[in-house]
Amino acid sequence: MSDVRMKGFARRTTVAQALAWLDGHLCILAEEVVPLEKAARRVLARTIVSSVNVPGFARGMMDGYAIRAADVQGASPYGPVVLRVIGRSLPGRPFQGVVESGTAVCIMTGAPLPAGADAVLPAELTENQQWIKGGGEIRAVGDVGPGKHVSGIGSDVAVGQEVLPAGRLLRPQDVGLLSSIGLADVPVVRCPRVRIVTTGDELLPAGARPAGYRIADSNGPMLQALVTRDGGLAELVGPVADQPEAILDAMRGPADVVLVSGGSSVGEEDCAPVLLRQHGQLAVHGIAMRPSSPTGMGILDGRLVFLLPGNPVSCLCAYDFFAGRAIRALGGRSVEWPYRRVRLPLARKIASHIGSVDYLRVRLIDGQVEPLAISGASILSSTTRADGFIILPENCEGLLPDAEVEVFLYDDLQAASRHVGR
Amino acid sequence: MSDVRMKGFARRTTVAQALAWLDGHLCILAEEVVPLEKAARRVLARTIVSSVNVPGFARGMMDGYAIRAADVQGASPYGPVVLRVIGRSLPGRPFQGVVESGTAVCIMTGAPLPAGADAVLPAELTENQQWIKGGGEIRAVGDVGPGKHVSGIGSDVAVGQEVLPAGRLLRPQDVGLLSSIGLADVPVVRCPRVRIVTTGDELLPAGARPAGYRIADSNGPMLQALVTRDGGLAELVGPVADQPEAILDAMRGPADVVLVSGGSSVGEEDCAPVLLRQHGQLAVHGIAMRPSSPTGMGILDGRLVFLLPGNPVSCLCAYDFFAGRAIRALGGRSVEWPYRRVRLPLARKIASHIGSVDYLRVRLIDGQVEPLAISGASILSSTTRADGFIILPENCEGLLPDAEVEVFLYDDLQAASRHVGR
Numbered sequence: 001m002s003d004v005r006m007k008g009f010a011r012r013t014t015v016a017q018a019l020a021w022l023d024g025h026l027c028i029l030a031e032e033v034v035p036l037e038k039a040a041r042r043v044l045a046r047t048i049v050s051s052v053n054v055p056g057f058a059r060g061m062m063d064g065y066a067i068r069a070a071d072v073q074g075a076s077p078y079g080p081v082v083l084r085v086i087g088r089s090l091p092g093r094p095f096q097g098v099v100e101s102g103t104a105v106c107i108m109t110g111a112p113l114p115a116g117a118d119a120v121l122p123a124e125l126t127e128n129q130q131w132i133k134g135g136g137e138i139r140a141v142g143d144v145g146p147g148k149h150v151s152g153i154g155s156d157v158a159v160g161q162e163v164l165p166a167g168r169l170l171r172p173q174d175v176g177l178l179s180s181i182g183l184a185d186v187p188v189v190r191c192p193r194v195r196i197v198t199t200g201d202e203l204l205p206a207g208a209r210p211a212g213y214r215i216a217d218s219n220g221p222m223l224q225a226l227v228t229r230d231g232g233l234a235e236l237v238g239p240v241a242d243q244p245e246a247i248l249d250a251m252r253g254p255a256d257v258v259l260v261s262g263g264s265s266v267g268e269e270d271c272a273p274v275l276l277r278q279h280g281q282l283a284v285h286g287i288a289m290r291p292s293s294p295t296g297m298g299i300l301d302g303r304l305v306f307l308l309p310g311n312p313v314s315c316l317c318a319y320d321f322f323a324g325r326a327i328r329a330l331g332g333r334s335v336e337w338p339y340r341r342v343r344l345p346l347a348r349k350i351a352s353h354i355g356s357v358d359y360l361r362v363r364l365i366d367g368q369v370e371p372l373a374i375s376g377a378s379i380l381s382s383t384t385r386a387d388g389f390i391i392l393p394e395n396c397e398g399l400l401p402d403a404e405v406e407v408f409l410y411d412d413l414q415a416a417s418r419h420v421g422r
Numbered sequence: 423m424s425d426v427r428m429k430g431f432a433r434r435t436t437v438a439q440a441l442a443w444l445d446g447h448l449c450i451l452a453e454e455v456v457p458l459e460k461a462a463r464r465v466l467a468r469t470i471v472s473s474v475n476v477p478g479f480a481r482g483m484m485d486g487y488a489i490r491a492a493d494v495q496g497a498s499p500y501g502p503v504v505l506r507v508i509g510r511s512l513p514g515r516p517f518q519g520v521v522e523s524g525t526a527v528c529i530m531t532g533a534p535l536p537a538g539a540d541a542v543l544p545a546e547l548t549e550n551q552q553w554i555k556g557g558g559e560i561r562a563v564g565d566v567g568p569g570k571h572v573s574g575i576g577s578d579v580a581v582g583q584e585v586l587p588a589g590r591l592l593r594p595q596d597v598g599l600l601s602s603i604g605l606a607d608v609p610v611v612r613c614p615r616v617r618i619v620t621t622g623d624e625l626l627p628a629g630a631r632p633a634g635y636r637i638a639d640s641n642g643p644m645l646q647a648l649v650t651r652d653g654g655l656a657e658l659v660g661p662v663a664d665q666p667e668a669i670l671d672a673m674r675g676p677a678d679v680v681l682v683s684g685g686s687s688v689g690e691e692d693c694a695p696v697l698l699r700q701h702g703q704l705a706v707h708g709i710a711m712r713p714s715s716p717t718g719m720g721i722l723d724g725r726l727v728f729l730l731p732g733n734p735v736s737c738l739c740a741y742d743f744f745a746g747r748a749i750r751a752l753g754g755r756s757v758e759w760p761y762r763r764v765r766l767p768l769a770r771k772i773a774s775h776i777g778s779v780d781y782l783r784v785r786l787i788d789g790q791v792e793p794l795a796i797s798g799a800s801i802l803s804s805t806t807r808a809d810g811f812i813i814l815p816e817n818c819e820g821l822l823p824d825a826e827v828e829v830f831l832y833d834d835l836q837a838a839s840r841h842v843g844r
Binding site: 111174218379 | 458474485531
């Protein structure tokens with residue numbers, strides 16, 4: 001074990017430099033086609049232009065009577081206008097005749113407006129509804145202008161209209177709209193395939209009961225969940241023993257992005273950086289941040305590789321700073337963190353080291369930001385007890401009480417309410 | 423067609439009354455067990471108590487030397503202390519002997535602390551590292567106190583500790599933590615099965631090219647995406663023709679919640695409310711809100727049924743007010759809308775009807791809230807052009823320009839950035 005390798009990194013890349021390298025290697029993956037029912041929360045690969053009008057016919061928007069507006073001009077309870085009902089129009093079952101002056105067709109919301117009619121007189125503006133199949137009279141006691149309560153051809157979507165832009169993260173209503181224009185197959189950005197290689201002789205498989213000097217792999221399932229959150233397709237490989245050939249093999253499976261957890265530093269047992277340097281490019285190794293300084297990035301077989309520290313808090317932090325950014329970008333998503341932000345005052349002083357970006361877990365207590373006391377990089381429970389984290393930039397010596405800070409919240413908008421049903 | 427049925431609802435339930443009825447019928451579903459890799463974003467059904475210590479052994483937290491702290495007390499570059507290196511401890515491969523006074527064991531981050539040692543002296547505080555397999559000497563040029571750079575037994579999680587509470591929406595790091603305590607199978611709240619029945623003679627299947635007087639079902643795929651967003655398992659049935667037997671059959675398939683889209687009003691062709699009244703309970707029908715007033719709720723075969731208007735904007739709005747709330751609650755999630763909120767000033771005046779809750783689609787332009795001009799309940803594209811919506815309570819006559827309003831944003835935190843890679 002050489003002196004230099006036991007004493008840590010000779011120099012560290014700044015977070016800004018590391019991000020600059022990374023951003024220079026990001027692109028959006030190619031498109032694939034998915035069926036409509038799988039399209040929500042995918043990213044549109046192309047701008048979608050409608051080839052149809054929606055609706056393709058003029059449509060009544062109220063329950064009432066399709067009429068000629070001129071017929072009922074000035075109608076009122078004191079001067080009603082009598083119209084002869086000649087039929088009805090239902091959704092999908094239009095009236096086939098023509099509305100001549102003096103006649104009306106009973107129409108339901110969403111039904112085609114019959115030829116000859118130019119407006120719908122709502123049922124509320126009629127009296128004496130005695131319509132029997134194909135006959136009877138109504139009295140109009142109010143009037144409507146031409147076009148009233150009618151949705152014209154293409155009023156929702158017109159032929160040739162751009163309905164949704166490339167890059168759109170599809171919302172539920174977007175999927176509905178794509179359905180309405182007849183798009184059964186949706187061109188979306190392919191999801192990045194992410195290979196997660198967890199390494200370490202001390203690791204038991206995820207969820208195994210820890211025993212003796214071995215611990216269960218926690219980074220593997222955590223990274224699976226993070227990758228899924230960020231729109232990637234995660235494949236967990238491992239735990240892999242600390243043997244260079246085994247790790248290299250595991251890194252070389254099919255993927256767009258490779259994450260290696262553990263053995264990312266400069267110690268004798270830290271294989272991954274050496275492998276990446278030997279077989280690919282180790283572009284960044286050692287980053288001026290706390291935790292996660294033993295993080296590496298590079299290229300192997302043309303694919304981005306992230307070397308994430310084995311300590312779980314460091315792994316989470318390094319994932320969020322670098323790997324998650326890449327996975328989101330490849331999939332066409334925002335590179336920004338998918339965490340909500342709140343600005344709140346600090347409950348107490350925080351010290352920070354100049355020269356490194358600090359990731360601090362915090363709790364929100366009575367509207368104030370309380371840094372967690374126990375916060376070692378190996379203490380995963382610090383991230384489950386925390387409500388979120390704050391970032392201190394590298395030029396920050398610390399912050400005073402009451403300083404307003406931006407908190408990134410770990411929780412989700414659907415975080416369970418403890419008040420419902422319990 | 424009777425007069426009363428053509429003229430709309432005799433009276434409408436208020437939104438508050440409708441929600442009160444609904445909340446009285448919500449409970450959390452039973453638990454099921456899922457493997458760890460499926461646990462993220464599920465809701466914990468029980469508080470989890472650890473049956474193990476993590477770590478189960480004292481662990482070195484730095485690369486360096488496991489020592490007796492007393493040995494190096496006062497060591498400095500001017501008064502180094504020489505220690506004999508008697509072996510090494512690697513993660514999963516502990517040193518089996520005992521650290522006696524005057525000796526040290528080379529230790530890597532995460533490796534078990536050998537017996538006899540009580541601290542780790544970081545490599546940075548040593549000189550003359552000439553450790554060769556099992557031999558050599560180091561010079562300590564700094565000191566550490568007992569326990570320094572050591573993570574004790576149970577320092578992350580202790581036996582008997584409650585690690586995560588019932589009702590927790592599991593985060594990626596939570597899944598990592600559950601893995602670390604050996605929980606391969608996670609008890610979570612079962613996902614509500616939601617049967618989506620879209621009805622209407624005018625409907626073609628989702629994604630079909632509209633033709634003649636028929637339109638493609640847009641509510642079905644939109645509801646599928648909404649249900650999935652809210653943690654439900656969606657099954658789309660339909661489109662079903664406007665025939666009572668067919669609709670009743672479709673409503674009676676296996677589910678925890680049934681959504682019926684279309685035919686929810688009081689017209690002749692509106693079968694669903696009649697069916698629900700005949701075969702179950704139609705508890706709420708007609709709600710004082712715009713759009714979505716022809717919304718119904720009830721119980722059929724012991725299951726919640728939501729009658730959603732066929733107009734797509736009304737369908738979306740009624741889903742969000744009522745059905746989504748129920749689906750989230752059954753699955754143990756927050757009943758609140760999963761939309762981010764921002765407070766911004768109105769760009770212009772808004773008029774509103776007293777006596778109904780209004781759902782208005784808006785755009786955000788230059789930091790101001792601009793109501794959409796085209797916003798009929800049939801215009802689904804109004805919800806894809808909008809950035810979000812605002813809610814005007816029933817006692818609101820309208821709002822003046824510059825009034826600050828709360829906007830619920832449709833988009834997701836991962837909404838694609840148009841600046842990356844394009």
